[in-house]
Amino acid sequence: MPDRKVAIVGVAESAFGTVPDKTVHELHAQAAVRAIADAGVAHPVILSEAKNLTDLVSQTLRVAGLDDA
């Protein structure tokens, strides 16, 4: 068995099916926030610091460690 270096720790789906009331960006954010919650990292921080949707996405990426990837 090779070294175990990387693991999936959070998974989630956004609302799916027919979702006429959300933008594609909202669905990205919803899935991300749910995955963060599933992993148990600090998504309340994201929500408290977010000033608007773009900020929310940006903060989500930061907390998820994806902004500098």
Place this chain on the structure above:
Amino acid sequence: MPDRKVAIVGVAESDLGTVPDKTVHELHAQAAVRAIEDAGVSKDEIDGLFSCGGTDPMHILQLSEYLGLHPRFMDGTLVGGSSWETFVEHAFLAIAGGKCSTALLVYASTAKSDVARRFRSADAALSPRGPNQYEVPFGPTLISKYAMIARRHMHQYGTTSEQLAAIAVATRKNAGRNPNAVMRDPITVDDVLSSKLIADPLHLLDCCLRTDGGGAILLTTAERARSLRKPPVWVIGSASAESHLTMSQMEDLTVSPAARSGPAAFAEAGIAPKDVDVLEIYDAFTIMALMTLEALGFCAPGEGGPFVEDGKLAHDGALPTNTDGGGLSSNHPGMRGIFLLIEAARQLRGESTAQVPDARIAVCNATGGYMSHCTTVVLAKD
């Protein structure tokens, strides 16, 4: 000094300037073939392909098909003109991690001829979808976004049009040495200030060119690099940082994301700004170059204007910068980051047309979008 694991071993440009007789795919292939010849490797060794742009959202697949490659590792990350520096970072990880051994980074665009063909408008088409819908009604163009940034820098720090012009003048001096540069005749600060105002305060000569052209780079393992005929150009540090895409979300109009990517890349390489012999920074507009110098720590925030006004960015100045003539004077097909890497590698091999004597450390910093994203790459020779 960090381990030397991955090196640039081949660099080349396609035909540049105005190239009405070749498709964008032909330019990709031409650059790739020339880089393969420059490196002295076999096409069959290429098992990693990194590219974005082209003519299809799945460009990376179209390109591998066109080039007749079957890479086991591919990446088509699109973050604007900094994509090529990002690809160096990704290719480093892929090669060091054993996912591929020889990576081809290739770029081409027929942006200039496409305007003449009416395939595209002269201004970048900005999608009104998504968050951008709240800004599009106010009519910001790509250039006006940079003009707003420049005006803010002037307001906050007293930066002058003359100081911005000094960047264009030094860059043109460097282009004068490069036979492939599109604009080579010397210019003065007065020439910049008396050129047409494009978007206040940016004049025509504060703005990059629009040209056709492409470039390619090959990276490989340390072992293979040492067996090739040209000296390896080692990748010793890299880092990326994002900021925003919607202009209203840019936290501080005067700060480039290079303020985060630069120090991280320098720390990985174990260098400081004083160690840098040659600097290649994206210069879509003079203000972009000025803010990059501040963000990378060559001068303090707000001091970029006084820093550049003595002409130190010329190839024979205190901080040789954009020694090929940059986007301002050499070429700019649209996402120019790959040309920074090509010129930096030539400097470290001693092959530049404006060679800096005994250049040992070169830094590339590319910017994508509207000061939206930066990747900094530190290169060194043995």
